[in-house]
Amino acid sequence: MDIHSDCEVNFVENMSTTEDYVSERNNILKKEENLFLGSSLQLDERESKLDSHILDLKSNELKLSYQNSQDFLPKKNFFESKKDIDNSKIFKILKKLPKGHSLHSHLLASGSIDFIITNITYRENVYGKFINDQFKIKFLRKDEAKENGWVSLQEMRRNKTNFDDWLKQQLSLMVDCPRESYPSLESVWKKFKGTFSAVYDMFSYKPAFEDYYYQCLKELYEDNVMYVEFRATPMPFYDLKGGHYETEDFFKTMIEVEENFKKGHSDFIGARYIHSIYRGISLEDLRKELKDILEMKEKFPKLIVGLDFVGFEEEGHSLVDFHEDLMNVREKLDFFFHAGETNWFGHTDCNLVDAVLMKSKRIGHGFALSRHPQLMNLVFENNIAIEHCPISNQVLLLNDDPRNHPIIPLLSKGFPVVICNDDPAVWGATGLSYDWYVTFLAMTPKKCGLKVLKQFALNSIRFSALDDGEKKNAMDVWSRRWDNFLSEILKDI
Ligand SMILES: [Zn+2]
Structure with a gap:
């Protein structure tokens, strides 16, 4: 039987009176509400109080935008809206809210340009x-x-x-x-790549890297983020005294700086490293790089958690080009592939097929996923989280208006989504709160409040690369901070 005609018959049969019509209408909306990410969470009394407050604030911000959609802050280019977002009451709550973990951040674009x-x-x-x-x-x-x-x-x-x-x-x-x-994706990516090139030598200077890395952790911590997984490559360190450094000195330095940071910030969980290979690499160089990173993984098994490919997805290789070599290392190194960061259909978006087939633990962006129903099923069934980076998508010209973002149908069906910041420094952001704000205002329904926010935080812990014991500890830390956050924030309401 055709499912559409079946539904139609039911509608006609059920709606003989106004009450029936209203009841069916409410029924549909309720079913949709129950499918949305976070809807199954139960809020306690304090959370419900905050939920009501947040929904009032959300309603007020939206009401102004309904009258003039040009004033809707997420719709404006982030360069123009940032100052106004800073003044939003919802944003101020989001800054204080314990957001859990940052799972998609590129190291050289994380510490603020002002610093x-x-x-x-x-x-x-x-x-x-x-x-x-x-x-x-x-x-x-x-x-x-x-x-x-x-x-x-x-x-x-x-x-x-x-x-x-x-x-x-x-x-x-x-x-x-x-x-x-930036009239085109190509032009914005050209400038974007240049920003990494500009700072690369500067951060290879070991003392500068140490201070920069400390600052990256500090900015996340101050935004109530307790753990981060950085996409990066080892910096070829130098100093001005003629010191000689090996690749492993980079990883040692990451660990030393993190340990130092934890001395003053005892509830910080830590940082991990996802090795990020430029997707234009030759097969020969890839093989060498995989061998090298596996050696490093043996020396730094906790720090190095996985592998990814970076760069403009329209350029360089597709994941399928490397699948044989990658399948050989899959048991030793988890994958966290950028895939489907594109507006094309039947082209670059096919990286999503390979990311799923190669059992990527999470997918970076997955912007094109909602046009692939078979892949959507596989992602859902296999619990592969989508690393959603809304401001990146806007600044890098994939999505002008976040209300039209293709993550929305996935959130509506309860897909495992985590909110990430990608390269915040490059567009003048710090921490995760800006991306949380844009997602919350533009991509969740008007009546959706604290539940989805809590779910985003829980997802970030659940889908991190930490092992089960570490996740349990991270949950304990987060729960304590959540409890404190509720106590503090409810004093002001
Ligand atoms: Zn990225």
Whole structure:
């Protein structure tokens, strides 16, 4: 029997009176409400009180936007809306809310640009130079710098008015008119890749990396995020004393900085590393890199949790090109693949098939997933979490209006989604709260309040790469913080 005609018959039979019609209408809406992510959670008395408060605030913010949709903050480009989001009452609650874990963050785009400029680039021995039209920053000895045509940033600052504003534009995507500056995905990705290139040498200077990495953890902690998994590659460390460093010094440094950070922040759970290979890599280089990272994994089994490919998904290789080599390492290294970060259909989005077939633990973005019903079933059945990064999708031109984001049908069916920040520094964000705000306001129903927020936090712990014992500990820490958060926030309501 055709399911559509069956439904139609039921409608006609059930709706002979106004009461029947209203009842059926409520029935449909209730069924949908019960399918939405987080709907099965039960809220206790205190949570229910906060839920009512949040729903009032949400209703008020939405009411203003219903009258003039241009004022709806998530719809505006993030560069234009950030200041107003900072003043939103909901955002202020989200900042305080224990959000659990950050599962999709690229290390070199995580620490804020303001910290980099005011702290790192004002140091001694910092030099700059254009190489192939790309501004780069590096620490050098004075003689080395002079010999190779590098100019100190101190001198640049003296000679150029508003140098730091100019520098900010070199290190980020932030511009006054993003639509004019970035007319296409290709143009925004070109600039985006350049921002990594600009800071790469600077953060290979070991003392700068140590301070930067500490700051990355601090910014997440201050946003009430207790654990992070960074996508990264080992930095080829140097210093100005001629020190020689091996790849493993990078991982040792990550651990040392984390330990140091925990001394002052005892409930911080920790950080993990997902090895991220440029997707333009040759098969020969891939084999070498897989061998190297497996060696490192043996030395740092807890820190190194998995593997991913990074870069503009339209460029470089598809996952299928590497499937034989990847299947060989699958038992030793978990996969956390970016896949389906595209608007194309039947093209780059097919990476999603390979991510699922190769048993990726989570999928980065999965932006194109909702157009693949078979894959949607497999993702749901296999409990593969989707790492949803709404501001990244907007700034990198996949999705202009978050109300049309393709994650919405997945949230509506209760798919396991985690909210992530991708490359927050590049668009002037810190922590996870901005992405939570955009998701909550633009991608959840008006009547959806604390339940979905709590579910996002729980999902972030559940789908992290921690082992079961560590997850239990993380849940205990989160529960304590959640309890404190409720006590504090309810005092002000
Ligand atoms: Zn990413």
